Every structure is written in C-alpha cells, then in structure tokens.
Amino acid sequence: MTNVLFIADVIGSPGRAAVRHLLPELRRRHDLHLVICNCENSAAGMGVTRDTARELFEAGCDVLTGGNHLWDKRDGHEFIAEDPRLVRPANLPPGTPGMGWRVFRASNGVSVGVVNLLGRVFMREADCPFRAVDAALAALGDQAKLVFVDVHAEASAEKIALGWHLDGRVSAVVGTHTHVQTADDRILPKGTAFVSDAGMTGGFDSVIGMDRHGALKRFLTSLPERLVPADGDVRLNGVLVRIDDLTGRAQSVQRLQIPYDKNATSTGTCRVLTGAEPAEAVHIEARLRVHALTETGVQPRLALVSVGEDPASRVYLEKKLEACAAAGIEVDRVMFPSGSTTAQVVARVLALGADSAIHGILVQLPLALPADGQVVLEAIPPHKDVDGVHPENAGRLALGLPGFVPATPLGVVRLLQHWDVPLAGRHAVVLGRSHIVGRPVATLLSGKGCNMTVTIGHSASGPELRALARQADLIVAAVGRRHMVTADWVKPGAVVVDVGIHRLPPPDGKGKGRLTGDVDFEAVKHVASAITPVPGGVGPMTVALVVLNTVIAAERQSAGRART
Numbered sequence: 179m180t181n182v183l184f185i186a187d188v189i190g191s192p193g194r195a196a197v198r199h200l201l202p203e204l205r206r207r208h209d210l211h212l213v214i215c216n217c218e219n220s221a222a223g224m225g226v227t228r229d230t231a232r233e234l235f236e237a238g239c240d241v242l243t244g245g246n247h248l249w250d251k252r253d254g255h256e257f258i259a260e261d262p263r264l265v266r267p268a269n270l271p272p273g274t275p276g277m278g279w280r281v282f283r284a285s286n287g288v289s290v291g292v293v294n295l296l297g298r299v300f301m302r303e304a305d306c307p308f309r310a311v312d313a314a315l316a317a318l319g320d321q322a323k324l325v326f327v328d329v330h331a332e333a334s335a336e337k338i339a340l341g342w343h344l345d346g347r348v349s350a351v352v353g354t355h356t357h358v359q360t361a362d363d364r365i366l367p368k369g370t371a372f373v374s375d376a377g378m379t380g381g382f383d384s385v386i387g388m389d390r391h392g393a394l395k396r397f398l399t400s401l402p403e404r405l406v407p408a409d410g411d412v413r414l415n416g417v418l419v420r421i422d423d424l425t426g427r428a429q430s431v432q433r434l435q436i437p438y439d440k441n442a443t444s445t446g447t448c449r450v451l452t453g454a455e456p457a458e459a460v461h462i463e464a465r466l467r468v469h470a471l472t473e474t475g476v477q478p479r480l481a482l483v484s485v486g487e488d489p490a491s492r493v494y495l496e497k498k499l500e501a502c503a504a505a506g507i508e509v510d511r512v513m514f515p516s517g518s519t520t521a522q523v524v525a526r527v528l529a530l531g532a533d534s535a536i537h538g539i540l541v542q543l544p545l546a547l548p549a550d551g552q553v554v555l556e557a558i559p560p561h562k563d564v565d566g567v568h569p570e571n572a573g574r575l576a577l578g579l580p581g582f583v584p585a586t587p588l589g590v591v592r593l594l595q596h597w598d599v600p601l602a603g604r605h606a607v608v609l610g611r612s613h614i615v616g617r618p619v620a621t622l623l624s625g626k627g628c629n630m631t632v633t634i635g636h637s638a639s640g641p642e643l644r645a646l647a648r649q650a651d652l653i654v655a656a657v658g659r660r661h662m663v664t665a666d667w668v669k670p671g672a673v674v675v676d677v678g679i680h681r682l683p684p685p686d687g688k689g690k691g692r693l694t695g696d697v698d699f700e701a702v703k704h705v706a707s708a709i710t711p712v713p714g715g716v717g718p719m720t721v722a723l724v725v726l727n728t729v730i731a732a733e734r735q736s737a738g739r740a741r742t
C-alpha cells in the first residue's frame with residue numbers, strides 16, 4: 179500500500195508555516211510515502227519562488243504542482259523550468275518551460291506518476307485537459323502503476339467530468355483552485371479516488387485565503403485593492419489517498435482539515451525530549467538500590483580520578499559528585515596535578531582497583547599531558563569500570579554479553595525508551611564513531627534490545643552523509659561540531675538526539691556563554707517530530723547512568739559476582 183498525501187493550495191507564509199509545523203506529525207501518523215503539494219499561491223498568495231519552493235521541500239513535500247498563477251512571480255520562472263520536483267500544467271502550449279507530468283519514487287520504492295492539468299471553463303485559455311491527460315498517460319506508459327492527477331480548475335462540472343474520464347485509468351483525481359474543500363470525496367466505480375476540490379492551506383479568516391478587508395473593498399468599490407494572504411484561523415487542507423501497489427486502484431480517500439495554532443508551542447508539533455524526567459527515574463532507582471545495599475552493610479563508593487584542570491571537565495565532575503552524594507554514594511576525589519606521568523596515575527588506579535572498599539573507578543578525560551588516557555583506562559579492573567571504557571567491557575558490549583556500558587550511550591537509549599520513541603525496525607544514523615559515544619550508541623541501537631538498522635557516519639563519510647542522514651528515522655549526533663546538523667540533514671518527522679556540548683562565547687564577553695549542541699535546534703525543530711535539547715537533554719542522563727552503574731558495580735561485588 180502506498181500512502182499519498184496531497185496538500186491543497188498553499189497560500190503565502192501562513193500556509194507555508196502550517197505545512198512546516200503540521201507535516202512532520204502527519205508523516206508519522208499516516209506513514210506517508212509521498213507528499214504532493216500545490217504551490218502556485220505559496221509566494222505571497224500568488225506564484226512560487228525558488229525560496230518558497232525550497233521551504234516546502236524542507237518541510238517534507240516531495241512533489242509540487244501548479245496552476246494558472248504558477249508564473250506570477252518572475253523569480254520563480256527559472257526554478258519552474260529547472261527543478262525536476264515540480265510539475266506544471268500539462269495542457270499548455272509547446273515550449274512552455276517545465277514538465278506537465280513526471281514519475282517520482284515514493285519512500286517505499288513504488289513509482290508514482292504525477293500529472294497537473296488546467297481547467298478551461300471560466301479560466302484563461304489552455305489546451306484541452308482531456309486530450310492532454312490522455313497524451314500524458316500514453317507517455318507515462320508502464321513507468322508507473324500509480325498515477326495522481328491534480329486538476330486545477332474553476333468549474334466543478336469540468337473536474338467531475340475529468341474524474342469520470344479517468345476512472346480506472348489513474349489512482350486519484352483531485353481538484354484544486356477554488357480553495358473551498360468539497361464534501362464529495364469518494365472512490366469511483368473503477369477504483370479512482372476523487373474529490374472536486376481539496377481546499378486550501380492558509381488563513382480561513384479570509385476570502386479564499388486573502389485578507390477579507392481588502393477583498394471586500396474590491397467587491398464593494400470595484401477599485402483595485404492589493405490583496406495579501408490572511409493569517410487568521412490557519413488550517414491545512416488536503417486529501418490522504420491509500421493506493422494498492424499492485425493494481426494502482428485507490429483503497430481509501432480521506433479529506434483533511436487540520437487547524438494550525440501558531441501560538442500553541444514554539445516548536446509546533448515537535449516534541450522536546452528533555453532528560454530531566456528520565457534522569458529522575460534513574461536517580462530514584464539508584465537511591466532505592468543504594469538504600470537496599472546500605473541495609474546489608476555495603477556502602478557504595480566511587481573513585482573519581484582526574485589529571486590537571488580541564489575547565490569543561492570540572493563542570494561534569496561537579497555534577498557527578500553532586501549526583502553521587504544525592505544517591506548516597508561516597509566519592510573519593512583523586513586529583514593529580516598537570517605533568518603527572520602515566521606510570522604515576524596507573525599505579526594509583528591499580529591500587530584503587532585492589533581496594534575492596536572502592537566499587538567503581540571513573541577516570542575523567544581528557545588527562546593533562548603527558549599522561550596517556552588509554553593506558554590509564556586499561557588499568558581499571560573491568561568489574562570497576564563504571565564508564566564502560568575498558569576494552570573488555572567494549573568487547574562484551576559488542577558480543578551482547580553483560581558488562582558495563584558507557585553512561586552516555588546508555589543514557590541516550592534510556593531517554594528514547596522513556597519517551598516511547600519507536601525504535602524496532604527503524605533506521606538510525608549515528609553521526610560519530612568514538613569509543614565513548616558513537617560506536618557504543620550504534621551497538622546498542624542495533625542490538626536485540628532496540629532492533630534498529632544502523633548506519634554510522636564519521637569524518638571520512640564525505641558529502642553523502644547528509645543524504646544518508648535524511649533517510650534516517652532517528653539521528654544521533656555526536657560529532658563535536660557545533661550545529662553541523664541543520665534542517666536539511668533531517669527527514670521530516672524524524673527524531674533527533676543531540677549529544678554534542680559546546681559553550682558559546684558570552685554575547686557581552688562577560689561570564690559564561692550558553693551551551694549548545696551538534697544540532698541547530700532552532701532550525702531542526704521545524705522538521706523533526708522530536709528533538710533533545712542542549713542543555714537539558716542527554717547531559718542529565720549521562721550523570722544519572724554513572725550513578726546507576728556505580729550502584730550496579732557495588733551490588734555485583736557485594737554479591738561476589740565480578741560481572742553478572
């Protein structure tokens with residue numbers, strides 16, 4: 179089954195905003211495979227420009243169709259001639275730029291032909307739409323079993339006649355142009371979905387999308403009056419057609435009338451997946467388990483080792499200290515000055531490893547030179563490695579065996595599970611392959627617990643990485659590059675997890691600047707269906723999972739089990 183959404187005439191910026199905000203949720207809810215949108219009024223209510231078209235594509239439209247106003251903006255002409263995602267009316271004189279029909283690949287791999295026609299009744303001269311569509315279907319041949327026709331016409335009679343003319347020959351005939359949605363949607367006897375007019379996407383406190391005061395003045399005075407798109411009572415109109423892939427016959431047709439309240443939330447329908455709530459759930463679990471341990475005389479204890487004074491690390495260390503104290507875990511702070519050697523740090527880590535009162539050892543990276551972080555991490559006994567950085571724990575994770583999993587990747591998965599983000603069978607693109615974030619995240623997401631199909635991107639992936647990311651249902655960004663993931667990296671409706679942490683310079687040069695991530699939150703929230711914020715997303719989960727891992731280490735050691 180192929181699910182096609184047709185979005186009725188988009189009127190100016192209010193209409194475009196409605197598409198941008200509502201389409202991600204529609205994509206998710208209706209499992210859409212192709213989105214076709216009539217764009218001929220998308221630029222200030224008349225015509226299309228390259229920019230308005232780009233906005234509609236970025237919002238998630240796959241195909242744009244036109245009508246009699248398509249050429250109203252001069253700066254749209256080149257775009258109409260060049261862009262293969264636009265279909266202009268087919269029944270125009272030979273030599274008109276652009277194409278009147280094209281074949282598109284829906285996201286499920288099915289080919290869909292799209293034809294655009296102009297009516298001739300009460301409209302500017304155009305060639306016969308009946309003969310034009312016959313010619314288009316002949317040219318389409320067997321390139322596409324599924325064919326969608328947008329008939330841009332004034333007279334219902336002409337559109338209904340075209341519906342009968344095409345019944346059984348195309349999958350859907352949908353009327354546009356009057357901007358008033360008609361209630362005659364049905365499947366014609368031979369399997370063609372039909373509606374006389376799909377309506378409009380724009381302000382309904384209006385005269386067919388344009389400011390009603392100006393429109394009324396025109397009627398009352400007959401004087402020319404500039405019309406501007408209305409922005410009151412904005413709604414998205416359209417039709418959803420489900421089509422059988424084998425026969426090309428429509429199985430259902432459903433009219434849509436969706437209100438868009440631009441003041442409802444700053445992110446429209448994009449959910450902000452905060453870390454506070456899932457982190458609190460982990461903290462509660464940790465506190466309860468610490469309580470149970472102390473009842474049996476076991477006091478969980480963590481050694482926090484650092485070398486030198488890394489300003490960014492100091493913040494993390496303070497947060498971990500606070501969180502451990504709140505959970506009832508005692509912490510030994512082991513601080514080496516800058517210049518300490520690897521041998522000195524390793525000797526201390528080995529001693530902590532042999533100390534039965536210490537259950538967990540966490541080495542805060544980066545270490546000041548010349549201390550070698552990797553050598554120090556390998557000195558941690560695997561059963562005390564609460565950050566899951568020892569090669570044995572990394573190997574255990576890869577094999578699906580019990581061990582310690584790095585806190586941040588585990589935090590990412592717990593956060594997604596807390597917010598009920600569907601994972602199984604979906605495609606994740608993990609940006610970054612570090613041992614501490616990217617690779618273990620990818621291992622967890624592709625493991626039996628999450629069952630995702632995972633692609634890993636890195637600095638050598640090249641420019642194709644953006645296109646790969648755009649195929650993902652879930653993007654996890656852990657590249658350490660501020661705002662690398664912009665709106666055009668994200669498939670409409672995808673979920674985006676931002677692991678990156680960057681501190682921006684303070685605007686006035688004083689105090690601390692604010693934190694931001696690897697994702698351009700302000701742009702991506704208009705495309706994604708859910709996104710984690712920075713700060714307040716993955717960060718709190720990392721801290722919470724360090725605490726929980728320490729409790730688990732204490733439980734295992736007190737039970738005489740090093741690992742399980």
Ligand code: NDP
Nearest residue numbers: 586610611612615636637656657658677678679716717720
């Ligand atoms: P690393 O620097 O160790 O790894 C970055 C990864 O991103 C590498 O695999 C690198 O590829 C890849 N990469 C870099 N540039 C590009 C690019 N242009 N295109 C594609 N891939 C690229 O960083 P971490 O994994 O340790 O951390 C990543 C981010 O997460 C940082 O901002 C860090 O501060 C943050 N972080 C946040 C935590 C939290 O609790 N929220 C915890 C840990 C980290 P290659 O392998 O080819 O070099």
